[in-house]
Amino acid sequence: MVKQVIPKTFQEALNYLYDGSYRVVAGGTDLMVQKRSTANLPPKFNTNILYAFNLDELKYVIKEEHQIRIGSMTSLETLLHHQDVPQILKDVIFEMASPGIRNMATLAGNIGNASPAGDSLVVLYLLDAIIVLSSIYQNRYLPIEKVITGPRKTVIQPNEMIKEIIIPLHEMTKTQWVKVGGRQADAISKVSFAGSATIENGMIMDLRIALGAVYMTVIRERSIEKLFKEISVESLKADVQPLLAHYESLIKPIDDQRSNKAYRHKVSLNLIEDFILNL
Numbered sequence: 001m002v003k004q005v006i007p008k009t010f011q012e013a014l015n016y017l018y019d020g021s022y023r024v025v026a027g028g029t030d031l032m033v034q035k036r037s038t039a040n041l042p043p044k045f046n047t048n049i050l051y052a053f054n055l056d057e058l059k060y061v062i063k064e065e066h067q068i069r070i071g072s073m074t075s076l077e078t079l080l081h082h083q084d085v086p087q088i089l090k091d092v093i094f095e096m097a098s099p100g101i102r103n104m105a106t107l108a109g110n111i112g113n114a115s116p117a118g119d120s121l122v123v124l125y126l127l128d129a130i131i132v133l134s135s136i137y138q139n140r141y142l143p144i145e146k147v148i149t150g151p152r153k154t155v156i157q158p159n160e161m162i163k164e165i166i167i168p169l170h171e172m173t174k175t176q177w178v179k180v181g182g183r184q185a186d187a188i189s190k191v192s193f194a195g196s197a198t199i200e201n202g203m204i205m206d207l208r209i210a211l212g213a214v215y216m217t218v219i220r221e222r223s224i225e226k227l228f229k230e231i232s233v234e235s236l237k238a239d240v241q242p243l244l245a246h247y248e249s250l251i252k253p254i255d256d257q258r259s260n261k262a263y264r265h266k267v268s269l270n271l272i273e274d275f276i277l278n279l
């Protein structure tokens, strides 16, 4: 029979996770939908369940000199209103779900779910987020792209849970988030885009581009970004076609009920071009 536990402390949670037989539930806004049963029946879980949302120890936003640390059970709605959360992360959260869902949902759940269309992931890739995975043995600090390995696939071990998300603070002159969905609220992205540029004296010092829902994981390709750094904004604008050509081969969307490959491909390139031409 499936066991359900509500640990009172983080250490107690890690002790339960020790033998790998428990599944972590944070806000449950993905899991309860995935495991839903017919009306009036409880969700169908086939593993033991550890409800972590009560762990106040994991509800925090701490700003340090070079980074902010977000506890994994902090709700999206709390992040939306917190003064230390980077604006571009607030921009994405504002367009995720609706206030009721955001009061339960967490960044950790968006990461654990590892959907190619997970909105916060696009901005977490852009911001070079580090994910802290804890077990009773150790804390592992991994860049987000090393945590998510494919659609619904992560390297999070059954005896681990996400403790916190670390976001390095970085000066950005311009940031942009665009979600293309069927409607404004409660929509799953057809395509999503996040971009940032750091500009000094008309020169691009740092350029970042991330795309969601057009590949098996978020696309963020540092080797391309590097090619377009330390050049003037004007040359970058003039050079936008070669930049687009680099991304053209990386974007490999699928057809599904929300959109089709051709649309997603075209819109992704348009979003990159629009961002660059408006720097």
Ligand SMILES: Cc1cc2nc3c(=O)[nH]c(=O)nc-3n(C[C@H](O)[C@H](O)[C@H](O)COP(=O)(O)OP(=O)(O)OC[C@H]3O[C@@H](n4cnc5c(N)ncnc54)[C@H](O)[C@@H]3O)c2cc1C
Residues within 6 Å of the ligand: 023, 024, 025, 026, 027, 028, 029, 030, 031, 032, 033, 052, 072, 095, 096, 097, 098, 101, 104, 105, 106, 107, 108, 109, 110, 111, 112, 113, 117, 118, 119, 120, 156, 160, 161, 162, 163, 186, 187, 188, 189
């Ligand atoms: C109506 C509705 C609208 C939505 N709109 C959006 C949207 O606009 N954009 C979007 O991206 N998503 C959306 N979602 C999906 C969902 O709300 C998000 O993915 C949310 O971030 C999930 O967080 P959660 O805390 O509820 O995760 P849960 O459902 O609790 O967990 C999701 C997964 O993560 C794992 N997990 C959770 N916490 C941890 C942890 N600390 N350590 C290890 N594993 C963990 C769980 O085991 C599970 O596999 C929507 C969902 C609903 C129901």
